Amino acid sequence: MLGSLADWISTTAVGQTVANVLWLIPALQSVHILAMGTLLMSATLISLRLMEVVGKDRSVEWYAERFLSWIWWPLAVLVVTGLLLISGEPARALLNLVFQLKMGLLLLVVILTVTVARVVKTNAGQWTLATSSQAKLFGLLTLILWVAIVVAGRLIAYVE
Ligand code: HEM
Numbered sequence: 001m002l003g004s005l006a007d008w009i010s011t012t013a014v015g016q017t018v019a020n021v022l023w024l025i026p027a028l029q030s031v032h033i034l035a036m037g038t039l040l041m042s043a044t045l046i047s048l049r050l051m052e053v054v055g056k057d058r059s060v061e062w063y064a065e066r067f068l069s070w071i072w073w074p075l076a077v078l079v080v081t082g083l084l085l086i087s088g089e090p091a092r093a094l095l096n097l098v099f100q101l102k103m104g105l106l107l108l109v110v111i112l113t114v115t116v117a118r119v120v121k122t123n124a125g126q127w128t129l130a131t132s133s134q135a136k137l138f139g140l141l142t143l144i145l146w147v148a149i150v151v152a153g154r155l156i157a158y159v160e
Helices: 002-011 013-020 024-050 060-067 069-088 090-094 097-122 133-155
Strands: none
Touching: 002 013, 002 069, 002 090, 013 024, 013 069, 024 060, 024 069, 024 097, 024 133, 060 069, 060 097, 069 090, 097 133
């Protein structure tokens, strides 16, 4: 099924353009990497604050309000550039186990981040998780997941 989806994508105008315009793939990869850097900066700051490694002089709410949008906007750019990258070589990504793992991990980290965002919002002003081991666990898990996603992204090129 994924095979026929890949075949179909490569016949589309977008797929053909990305595959045949020489500078498009490196340009898309560059934007993908810039967005990833921005996302990682914000995600790391929030994770480290949850783990109480940095910024204890400011609340978790402050960190969430300041940096969450700097996760969601770059993620939107990553989704768009990622999909365009796939369109250029659909079989290479869609049929690749590491790519599939990367998408699974991404889903997981998005669910965790939405959960943190919700807890912060509903507990506004009285963020109780902030001092608990649960918050630290959330921070550590999200950090590990983002790093694993980066490693998986890089590995796609090396694993069949
Ligand atoms: C739905 C979202 C995403 C899609 C569809 C996607 C798709 C892709 C694709 C198709 C590639 C090219 C792989 C190759 O041919 O070698 C790639 C590379 C990569 N992606 Fe993503 N990606 C997404 C999100 C992310 C996120 C959230 C991160 C990290 C936070 C990330 C990190 C990377 C890295 C590090 C590379 C390797 C870049 C390089 O070596 O040039 N991606 N991605």
